[in-house]
Every structure is written in C-alpha cells, then in structure tokens.
Amino acid sequence: MTNEEKLKVFEYYLNKIETEAIKRFTTFALVRVPEYFWTLPASTSGKNHGLKETVIDHTLACLAIAEGVCEQFNKHWEQERKDELYSSLILHDTYRCGHPGKELRITQEIIDKENLDQSLLGELMTSRDHPEIGSSELSKLMKEFLIESYKNEKGIISSISLTNILDGVRYHYGPFSNTAVFDMKMPYDSVILQVHNIDFHQCHNSMYLTRKHCKHTESRK
Numbered sequence: 450m451t452n453e454e455k456l457k458v459f460e461y462y463l464n465k466i467e468t469e470a471i472k473r474f475t476t477f478a479l480v481r482v483p484e485y486f487w488t489l490p491a492s493t494s495g496k497n498h499g500l501k502e503t504v505i506d507h508t509l510a511c512l513a514i515a516e517g518v519c520e521q522f523n524k525h526w527e528q529e530r531k532d533e534l535y536s537s538l539i540l541h542d543t544y545r546c547g548h549p550g551k552e553l554r555i556t557q558e559i560i561d562k563e564n565l566d567q568s569l570l571g572e573l574m575t576s577r578d579h580p581e582i583g584s585s586e587l588s589k590l591m592k593e594f595l596i597e598s599y600k601n602e603k604g605i606i607s608s609i610s611l612t613n614i615l616d617g618v619r620y621h622y623g624p625f626s627n628t629a630v631f632d633m634k635m636p637y638d639s640v641i642l643q644v645h646n647i648d649f650h651q652c653h654n655s656m657y658l659t660r661k662h663c664k665h666t667e668s669r670k
C-alpha cells in the first residue's frame with residue numbers, strides 16, 4: 450500500500466482532528482507503523498473479534514463509536530480531548546504483533562495449547578504486550594516528530610495531549626493488561642479510559658454480532 454492509500458483509509462477521522470499538531474503527528478505515525486497493521490486479521494487466533502474482521506475494520510469501528518463519545522461529551526470536552534481520542538484509537542493496535550522485524554508468530558506449541566486451527570502455524574500472532582510495545586514505539590516516533598516540528602518551526606503537541614495519546618495506547622487493555630497497571634478509579638470522562646472502553650466494547654460487540662463465544666445463541670450458529 451502507498452502512503453496515500455494508507456492515509457485514505459483513515460481520511461474521514463483524520464479530518465475530524467482539528468488540533469493541527471495532533472493531526473500531523475497521527476499522519477506522521479500512520480505512515481511509519483509496521484506494514485502488517487494494514488492487512489492483519491482482527492483476531493490472529495480466530496477466537497476473538499468478529500469473523501473475517503481485520504484490524505483496520507476493528508479500528509474503524511472503534512472510531513465510529515468514538516464519534517458517539519465525542520457527541521456525548523460535546524459541551525464537556527475541549528476539542529483537544531476529542532482529537533486525542535481519535536488519534537489514540539487510530540494508533541492503538543498498530544504494533545499488535547510486536548516490534549517490526551521481531552513479530553510474534555503462532556507455533557505448534559501454541560496451536561496445541563490453545564486448540565487453534567492447524568492452518569495458523571507460522572502466521573502472525575497478537576502479542577499480549579502490544580499496548581506497551583505500541584506506546585514505546587509510538588513515543589520514539591513522537592520524539593522524531595517533535596524534532597522535525599522544531600526544525601520546521603511547526604506547532605508541537607501539548608504535554609497533556611502527548612500523555613493522553615500515548616497512555617491511551619499503553620492502557621487500552623485496561624485491567625486485563627499483563628504489564629501496565631490500570632487505575633480503575635480513573636474518571637469516566639478521561640480520554641485514556643474511553644480508549645479502553647471503546648476498544649473493549651467494539652471487540653465484544655463484534656463477537657456477539659457474529660455469535661462467537663455467545664452462550665445463549667450457540668444453538669443458532
């Protein structure tokens with residue numbers, strides 16, 4: 450995919466971002482994230498998310514929910530909070546399978562242990578640590594972006610936006626993270642909590658819509 454094609458995928462939501470520096474950072478990062486992000490299934494094990502859903506479908510569905518959240522907080526949130534929510538969600542799963550060049554892959558041991566389909570052997574696999582890896586890789590991109598912004602005398606991102614975007618990625622597993630300790634007393638209107646809530650609910654909604662792992666509809670499969 451060309452950079453132009455990649456940006457086209459998120460054009461509608463990039464255009465919703467009104468804070469110029471946040472839009473520039475999101476664009477800067479999007480064309481630098483791992484290539485696998487653009488074609489990855491939403492569930493690499495076939496167990497979570499909806500059937501045949503890609504990670505791009507999942508991200509776009511999260512963004513559609515985010516529009517509703519921005520409407521809900523319309524008079525309460527400043528535009529910057531809305532822009533941080535869109536930016537963090539666009540980027541939250543970009544490093545799903547780990548560091549580029551050291552991507553996690555499905556082994557025979559994992560297939561046996563998790564009872565996965567044999568055809569998945571050698572395929573890319575979601576890393577449980579991807580929220581942590583994503584936020585650390587994106588913070589490296591943020592540094593590059595800030596240096597470039599200084600050099601070109603362009604506006605930089607405020608420290609609160611920087612924190613909300615990167616921590617939104619870091620804590621998007623919420624209380625289910627292996628590494629990041631999530632503060633369950635975080636205010637409901639915090640951008641970081643909303644990234645987690647939206648991601649969690651989109652994933653579960655799509656499973657229910659496709660009647661996967663949905664006990665009361667199992668007989669209707």
Ligand SMILES: [Fe+2]
Pocket residue numbers: 507541542648
């Ligand atoms: Fe996600």
